[in-house]
Amino acid sequence: MAIIRGRPRPLRDGTWAAPILLGAASALGLTIALVADGLGDVVGAIALGIPALVAAWCTRRPPP
Amino acid sequence: MSPRAVRAWSFVHKWTSLIATVFLLMLCITGLPLIFYHEIDHWRGASVEPPELDRAPRNASLDAIVADARARRPGDAVQYVAADPDEPDVWYVGLGDTVDAPELTAYYTYDARTGELLGEYPLNEGLMYVLYRLHYDMYAGLPGTLFLGLMGLMLVASLVSGVVLYGPFMTKLPFGTVRRDRSSRAHWLDLHNLLGIATVVWVLVVGATGVVNTLAIPIFGQWQATELAAMTAGFEGEPPPADEVSVERALAAAYEAAPGTTLSFIAFPGNEYASPHHFAAFMQGATPLESRLLEPVLIDARTNEVTAKGTMPWYVTALLLSQPLHFGDYGGLWLKIVWAVLDVIAIVVLASGLVLWVGKRQPASGRAKRAALDASGDARALAFRERS
Known part of the structure; x- marks a missing residue:
């Protein structure tokens, strides 16, 4: 539990860790595919697909 | 974040989303086949090799x-x-x-x-062509294009406010929680939060660049x-x-x-x-x-x-x-496929937001009230938590 006493601290408590990583993967995918061809397109598509894969996995796993 | 700030951001999120949702749904749905415009043109013989x-x-x-x-x-x-x-x-x-x-x-x-x-x-x-015109200007010329740009700005405001609200509402839940065993509202809210935050950077980029394109x-x-x-x-x-x-x-x-x-x-x-x-x-x-x-x-x-x-x-x-x-036409077919998947996710986020709003407006029974508290999505519940 993140809150025991006082206000929640989302950054310190890890609320934002996964969203920031997924956002970085999206940004990386969007950029790599724009500045590089060939392998860059593949890496870009994979990086941009990570948030979709993570979201799909989360929706399928049993609730805690 | 203070209860007053939560209420203010909730107000921004609710109304910017509500005003733009119908148009954003239309844009996402018409945009889906437009991702594959080139391939569909070749398939139907409109473009020749x-x-x-x-x-x-x-x-x-x-x-x-x-x-x-x-x-x-x-x-x-x-x-x-x-x-x-x-x-x-x-x-x-x-x-x-x-x-x-x-x-x-x-x-x-x-x-x-x-x-x-x-x-x-x-x-x-x-x-x-019909899908393109609906997506581009709704057959209304420049005013239609600029109107869709305004809806894009609403989307950007909705995304920013959604991100601001994500932190306070998710302190109780681990990332990616979808409570399928709780109320329907909790399930929809978790789905909305998860899919929304996972795809926010892509939606923000597509939305903001869409606004620039309308100009x-x-x-x-x-x-x-x-x-x-x-x-x-x-x-x-x-x-x-x-x-x-x-x-x-x-x-x-x-x-x-x-x-x-x-x-x-x-x-x-x-x-x-x-x-x-x-x-x-x-x-x-x-x-x-x-x-x-x-x-x-x-x-x-x-x-x-x-x-x-x-x-x-x-x-x-x-x-x-x-x-x-x-x-999304700059990285080959695989990028287009990912683009389409993200577009479908954006449609689910918009639809789930609409479901949550409609559900909140219906008269609440005791069970529904409990469900609302389950969802941790009520600003008053959050404010109470913060005060205690």
Whole structure:
């Protein structure tokens, strides 16, 4: 539990860790595919697909 | 975050979403097939592939191709000739009622090796055109485009407020929690939060670049009124060129002036992208990024001499970079497939937001009230938690 006493601290408590990583993967995918061809397109598509894969996995796993 | 701030951001999130949701759903749904416009065009036979030939590309005379296009529609004027780096064996010729008419009357595809006409693109017809117009301007012209841009701004505000609210509402739950075993509202809210935060960067980029794209007409208008006017200054008193001008020689001059580039399109004298006295060749660079940018080269139509060459100002560059980031057409088929998946997720986020709003407006039974508290989505519940 993140809150025991006082206000929640989302950054310190890890609320934002996964969203920031997924956002970085999206940004990386969007950029790599724009500045590089060939392998860059593949890496870009994979990086941009990570948030979709993570979201799909989360929706399928049993609730805690 | 204070309860007052949570309420304020909730208000922003709710109303910016509600105002724009119907239009954003329409944009996401019409945008889905538009991601594969090129592939669908080929599949339905609207775009043609050049036949396999053992001959070097672009051997045919471009002037002969333009003459053939003119002969097919004697009452029309050639507006521009375009090329596509992905289709090096073809030239595209666009014609209109006049050289500066806003609408094309014909769009021909020619074999660049033989000069033969390969096909005429069916303009302004078919399901894809209907989807495109709905997505582009809802058949309302510039006002429709600008209205959709306003809806895009609403989306950006909704996303920002959604991100701000995500932190306070998710402190109790681990990332990715979807409580399928709780109330329906809790399930929808978890789905909304998870899919929304996972795809927020992509949606923000596509939304913001969509807003920039809605400004394409004003942006090019500004460029024409300032930069293009400055590049063609001094030719006002000159007589217009004769009807028979050589686009082939003009293009050769453009290539000489901008080595290492390839043609995107060359506008004919009198077209809005050129001047009454000039061809305007828009060249693109060789790298993936530079191939998205344009470098204008102006060629005197009478002498075929390059009179000006420049770079596009920042606002046109911003527009040109916004186009691939909005269309998703810059990384091959796999990127398009990922783009489509993310688009479907965005539709689920919009729909789940609508479901949550409708559910909240229905009279709440005791069970529903408990469900609302389950969802941790009630600003009052959050405020109570923060106070205690």
